[in-house]
Amino acid sequence: MRIGLGIVLALALSACVERKPATVAFSVEEAAFIRKTGTTTITGHAFRTKPSGAVVNAAGQLVRLVPATGYSRERFANFYGPRKFVPHRGYPRDDNPDPAYGEYTRTTKAESNGRFVFEKVAPGDYFVTTQVIWGDEDALTREGGSVYDSVTVTGKETQPLHVILSGY
Numbered sequence: 425m426r427i428g429l430g431i432v433l434a435l436a437l438s439a440c441v442e443r444k445p446a447t448v449a450f451s452v453e454e455a456a457f458i459r460k461t462g463t464t465t466i467t468g469h470a471f472r473t474k475p476s477g478a479v480v481n482a483a484g485q486l487v488r489l490v491p492a493t494g495y496s497r498e499r500f501a502n503f504y505g506p507r508k509f510v511p512h513r514g515y516p517r518d519d520n521p522d523p524a525y526g527e528y529t530r531t532t533k534a535e536s537n538g539r540f541v542f543e544k545v546a547p548g549d550y551f552v553t554t555q556v557i558w559g560d561e562d563a564l565t566r567e568g569g570s571v572y573d574s575v576t577v578t579g580k581e582t583q584p585l586h587v588i589l590s591g592y
Contacts, residue, residue, distance in 0.1 A: 447498065450522035454493040458528055462546035464577045468587035471538045472509075472556040472568050480568060481538030482556045482589070489530040489542050492549035492574060495522070500551055504572060509591025511569040512557055547579035552587050 466489070470482035490496050499521065504510055534540045534554060542552075553572035560566075571591040 448494040450495040450525050451493060452524055452528065454495075455491040455525075455528035457546050457548040458489070458491040458530060458550075460546035461544050462577065462579055464545045464547075464579060464581045465584040466542040466545055466550075466552065466575060466577070466587060467584045468540050468552060468589060469538050470534050470540065470554045470556060470571060470589035472571065472591060474558075474567070480556055480558050481536065482534040482540075482554050482571075483536045483538060485534045485554045485556065487532050487534050487540045487542075487552065487554040487589075489532075489545070490551040490553065491528060492551055495525065496551060499525075500553075500572065503570075507591070508573060509569055509571050512555075512566045514569065541584075545577050547577050549576050550574065552589060554589055556589075556591075 468487070470485065470487060471479050473479055490500075503516065530542060530545075532540050532542060538556075540554075551572050551574050553570060555568065555570050557566050557568040559568075569591070571589040573587050573589055575585055575587050577585065
């Protein structure tokens with residue numbers, strides 16, 4: 425029994441990813457556009473589909489709108505690689521972003537159906553990200569993970585921009 429538990433713990437820890445050190449410094453000037461008032465609305469739906477086919481919405485999860493700067497592009501590339509989804513078990517152990525990074529994002533909460541809205545968004549390139557996680561919080565591993573997509577706001581939009589965060 426102890427050997428089996430040891431193997432499970434070793435596998436769980438080996439699944440944790442160590443974040444690569446940042447090579448690009450966070451720039452307040454580069455991210456400042458997120459604090460401007462724009463005219464565009466971004467709407468979205470965040471969910472994951474279980475292997476059984478059941479859909480799990482990001483109900484109540486924090487959704488972040490992140491300006492696509494050199495710093496955030498590097499962070500997203502290191503975290504997600506070529507995918508738009510990272511399983512919960514693949515989250516990095518050490519993640520110490522520049523403290524100003526969080527100050528230059530906008531957040532909202534997803535509704536129970538996984539829908540979210542950002543209003544008065546200024547022109548620029550953005551990442552939109554959240555988590556869709558399910559399973560017992562006390563379990564050794566949980567299902568789901570972090571999803572993202574990118575969006576470009578031109579400021580000329582006459583309709584809301586719609587983003588799907590499903591990891592596909």
